[in-house]
Amino acid sequence: xxxxxxxxxxxxxxxxxxxxxxxxxxxxxxxxxxxxxxxxxxxxxxxxxxxxxxxxxxxxxxxxxxxxxxxxxxxxxxxxxxxxxxxxxxxxxxxxxxxxxxxxxxxxxxxxxxxxxxxxxxxxxxxxxxxxxxxxxxxxxxxxxxxxxxxxxxxxxxxxxxxxxxxxxxxxxxxxxxxxxxxxxxxxxxxxxxxxxxxxxxxxxxxxxxxxxxxxxxxxxxxxxxxxxxxxxxxxxxxxxxxxxxxxxxxxxxxxxxxxxxxxxxxxxxxxxxxxxxxxxxxxxxxxxxxxxxxxxxxxxxxxxxxxxxxxxxxxxxxxxxxxxxxxxxxxxxxxxxxxxxxxxxxxxxxxxxxxxxxxxxxxxxxxxxxxxxxxxxxxxxxxxxxxxxxxxxxxxxxxxxxxxxxxxxxxxxxxxxxxxxxxxxxxxxxxxxxxxxxxxxxxxxxxxxxxxxxxxxxxxxxxxxxxxxxxxxxxxxxxxxxxxxxxxxxxxxxxxxxxxxx
Amino acid sequence: xxxxxxxxxxxxxxxxxxxxxxxxxxxxxxxxxxxxxxxxxxxxxxxxxxxxxxxxxxxxxxxxxxxxxxxxxxxxxxxxxxxxxxxxxxxxxxxxxxxxxxxxxxxxxxxxxxxxxxxxxxxxxxxxxxxxxxxxxxxxxxxxxxxxxxxxxxxxxxxxxxxxxxxxxxxxxxxxxxxxxxxxxxxxxxxxxxxxxxxxxxxxxxxxxxxxxxxxxxxxxxxxxxxxxxxxxxxxxxxxxxxxxxxxxxxxxxxxxxxxxxxxxxxxxxxxxxxxxxxxxxxxxxxxxxxxxxxxxxxxxxxxxxxxxxxxxxxxxxxxxxxxxxxxxxxxxxxx
Numbered sequence: 001x002x003x004x005x006x007x008x009x010x011x012x013x014x015x016x017x018x019x020x021x022x023x024x025x026x027x028x029x030x031x032x033x034x035x036x037x038x039x040x041x042x043x044x045x046x047x048x049x050x051x052x053x054x055x056x057x058x059x060x061x062x063x064x065x066x067x068x069x070x071x072x073x074x075x076x077x078x079x080x081x082x083x084x085x086x087x088x089x090x091x092x093x094x095x096x097x098x099x100x101x102x103x104x105x106x107x108x109x110x111x112x113x114x115x116x117x118x119x120x121x122x123x124x125x126x127x128x129x130x131x132x133x134x135x136x137x138x139x140x141x142x143x144x145x146x147x148x149x150x151x152x153x154x155x156x157x158x159x160x161x162x163x164x165x166x167x168x169x170x171x172x173x174x175x176x177x178x179x180x181x182x183x184x185x186x187x188x189x190x191x192x193x194x195x196x197x198x199x200x201x202x203x204x205x206x207x208x209x210x211x212x213x214x215x216x217x218x219x220x221x222x223x224x225x226x227x228x229x230x231x232x233x234x235x236x237x238x239x240x241x242x243x244x245x246x247x248x249x250x251x252x253x254x255x256x257x258x259x260x261x262x263x264x265x266x267x268x269x270x271x272x273x274x275x276x277x278x279x280x281x282x283x284x285x286x287x288x289x290x291x292x293x294x295x296x297x298x299x300x301x302x303x304x305x306x307x308x309x310x311x312x313x314x315x316x317x318x319x320x321x322x323x324x325x326x327x328x329x330x331x332x333x334x335x336x337x338x339x340x341x342x343x344x345x346x347x348x349x350x351x352x353x354x355x356x357x358x359x360x361x362x363x364x365x366x367x368x369x370x371x372x373x374x375x376x377x378x379x380x381x382x383x384x385x386x387x388x389x390x391x392x393x394x395x396x397x398x399x400x401x402x403x404x405x406x407x408x409x410x411x412x413x414x415x416x417x418x419x420x421x422x423x424x425x426x427x428x429x430x431x432x433x434x435x436x437x438x439x440x441x442x443x444x445x446x447x448x449x450x451x452x453x454x455x456x457x458x459x460x461x462x463x464x465x466x467x468x469x470x471x472x473x474x475x476x477x478x479x480x481x482x483x484x485x486x487x488x489x490x491x492x493x494x495x496x497x498x499x500x501x502x503x
Numbered sequence: 504x505x506x507x508x509x510x511x512x513x514x515x516x517x518x519x520x521x522x523x524x525x526x527x528x529x530x531x532x533x534x535x536x537x538x539x540x541x542x543x544x545x546x547x548x549x550x551x552x553x554x555x556x557x558x559x560x561x562x563x564x565x566x567x568x569x570x571x572x573x574x575x576x577x578x579x580x581x582x583x584x585x586x587x588x589x590x591x592x593x594x595x596x597x598x599x600x601x602x603x604x605x606x607x608x609x610x611x612x613x614x615x616x617x618x619x620x621x622x623x624x625x626x627x628x629x630x631x632x633x634x635x636x637x638x639x640x641x642x643x644x645x646x647x648x649x650x651x652x653x654x655x656x657x658x659x660x661x662x663x664x665x666x667x668x669x670x671x672x673x674x675x676x677x678x679x680x681x682x683x684x685x686x687x688x689x690x691x692x693x694x695x696x697x698x699x700x701x702x703x704x705x706x707x708x709x710x711x712x713x714x715x716x717x718x719x720x721x722x723x724x725x726x727x728x729x730x731x732x733x734x735x736x737x738x739x740x741x742x743x744x745x746x747x748x749x750x751x752x753x754x755x756x757x758x759x760x761x762x763x764x765x766x767x768x769x770x771x772x773x774x775x776x777x778x779x780x781x782x783x784x785x786x787x788x789x790x791x792x793x794x795x796x797x798x799x800x801x802x803x804x805x806x807x808x809x810x811x812x813x814x815x816x817x818x819x820x821x822x823x824x825x826x827x828x829x830x831x832x833x834x835x836x837x838x839x
Binding site for chain 2: 307309328329330333334339341346347348349350351352353357360361362364365368372373374416
């Protein structure tokens with residue numbers, strides 16, 4: 001019997017143009033949480049997809065209980081006791097929780113002793129027991145579509161638990177969970193550890209890693225850097241090993257000087273009574289206003305309301321003293337407001353189109369000859385200008401945006417907005433899913449824009465980012481603005497106090 | 504010398520990425536050498552004329568496909584335009600004249616009327632898709648039936664003939680001799696519209712917005728693209744293209760009937776898809792559409808020369824659609 005439940009040795013995998021994994025390795029012990037860390041693009045997800053049989057390794061060997069095995073596809077992986085909760089969830093919203101959890105392995109009973117049909121009674125009874133076991137208060141017959149994103153994620157984790165797996169891969173499981181939900185996830189993990197399950201935990205959140213994991217493996221650019229006991233590591237040592245250099249400053253020095261008030265929102269209320277209500281705030285020229293709050297505080301909804309993606313029933317928005325009429329994004333854009341949306345993939349990039357097309361789409365009218373023919377030269381100079389200013393790494397302007405890394409995609413989308421030279425820039429989670437190095441670059445861009453006199457509204461769920469980047473902080477809770485804090489005087493405690501000020 | 508090697512490599516890569524085209528060229532060469540008259544000017548002219556009209560229809564439907572939509576009403580719209588052109592352009596002295604109280608009309612006036620009717624149907628499709636948010640498949644399934652109904656009503660399901668000879672002569676006209684090398688006028692119509700569409704797709708805001716909507720409609724909307732009007736325009740332009748095709752088709756056939764154009768929408772969609780227009784949106788080029796349509800028309804002629812029972816044509820055409828798209832999709836699967 002081997003010391004390790006599962007070993008991956010000398011794994012290499014290449015995609016066209018990139019060596020995703022280069023002699024990587026991973027060793028999992030039963031009943032232990034093994035954190036897998038690295039910047040985006042370090043190869044963590046690729047390694048896990050090799051283990052789960054989604055990708056075929058070019059080279060390397062997997063051992064389970066010391067014996068070499070081959071995992072040909074996800075079904076094979078499941079049968080060997082490996083389960084995976086993916087970073088991007090794929091539930092079937094219009095079907096009940098029970099059917100989602102037992103999808104592909106419904107309990108069967110025989111009608112008249114020979115016609116196989118789905119045994120719904122057993123399905124829902126099993127689901128009920130499972131949900132009780134993982135402490136989720138849902139009805140098994142409730143449709144998954146009625147749950148929030150974080151609840152769906154918990155259901156997905158319950159599904160993985162239901163397989164009675166020996167190895168559970170959690171790929172960024174807490175990215176959309178509230179603090180309370182994170183706690184219940186951690187208690188599920190503790191229970192699984194007692195049952196002898198080996199858990200691979202991928203996350204960017206240092207505090208979670210240090211709290212929950214036993215061992216940490218760090219990867220960089222597809223290479224295996226090393227494995228350490230979690231107790232030997234600190235946030236700083238992890239970051240240093242991940243980035244391969246010392247990160248002294250997490251945030252750039254800001255030289256912006258807030259001027260006069262340019263943008264005013266008054267008594268803004270959503271058409272949906274559960275969403276934002278009676279919100280008033282203003283922002284100065286060259287000011288960065290951070291917007292903090294828990295997930296579900298309706299911050300995104302508020303900003304999307306201002307930008308014309310969602311409807312409001314009352315309230316006014318003024319830019320430079322002039323009242324704006326906004327019923328759709330185009331109205332806001334035409335009047336000098338831009339918004340980087342929360343989900344880059346769902347509402348930001350157009351994946352199959354080129355970098356040039358993506359960057360120019362909202363300002364195309366500026367590059368016309370004779371009023372109708374697009375001048376490619378002008379578009380190209382826009383692209384080159386942005387590539388240079390923001391250090392966008394792309395082989396050419398014709399490269400499809402989907403082949404760039406998250407950070408570079410984000411820079412392209414920011415470039416799209418800057419091409420319109422807006423007065424007010426709304427940034428919704430501008431660094432979500434972006435690796436440490438690119439994050440710093442995005443902070444620099446934001447600081448530079450503020451220095452140029454742009455007013456920046458930044459929603460962020462990362463406390464450090466909120467405290468480190470804001471001149472002023474607005475905190476929301478349950479659809480209402482619960483207070484403002486000065487950027488210099490704010491701390492985590494003050495923000496959390498306002499963020500949890502429920503009625 | 505080095506240049507030649509590179510070109511050879513390039514050609515090989517091109518062949519590898521378009522296996523169906525290569526296969527078809529190979530088959531045509533074999534057929535050409537084993538049967539007589541395949542390599543003839545007459546056959547070439549025939550191929551060009553057939554392809555030209557199908558190409559116009561495919562251009563119309565390509566915009567719908569690129570924005571993740573479709574247009575099932577294309578064929579019936581072609582039929583309606585053909586019948587309308589036929590009825591309006593019948594000779595004044597023709598005894599079988601359907602509407603005797605309509606004066607004999609100039610062919611260009613008729614063209615204008617037919618294009619306007621096409622525009623109205625396209626506008627209707629576009630309105631339903633963009634404003635009422637009915638999925639394009641269902642919308643055009645409905646309008647297809649409506650259009651066919653109207654076509655039966657005003658033609659009374661009668662075949663229409665007796666066209667003004669100036670109309671048929673001009674549209675089936677050609678540069679060159681009937682017996683020797685010639686180029687049909689239809690070639691120039693198709694080429695002009697091919698260039699126009701290439702320009703629209705690559706050089707105008709409308710074209711860029713179309714690709715953006717196909718790539719990610721929400722992102723396009725959030726970026727300030729007027730997605731509703733762009734989609735409306737796409738279906739409107741499509742309607743005009745079908746009308747033009749119908750007008751030309753009636754002249755080419757020398758007659759029209761309500762059943763004309765049946766199934767053309769599927770051929771057009773198949774041609775686009777073979778030519779690389781992606782049904783998942785955002786991808787597709789005018790040269791691609793041309794290649795797709797050409798492949799299809801070539802195939803028909805090859806089968807005809809091989810003397811295959813015409814009923815088998817459907818089987819082979821269906822196979823080609825599936826195989827071509829399957830091979831095309833494999834390129835993307837392999838990259839994963």
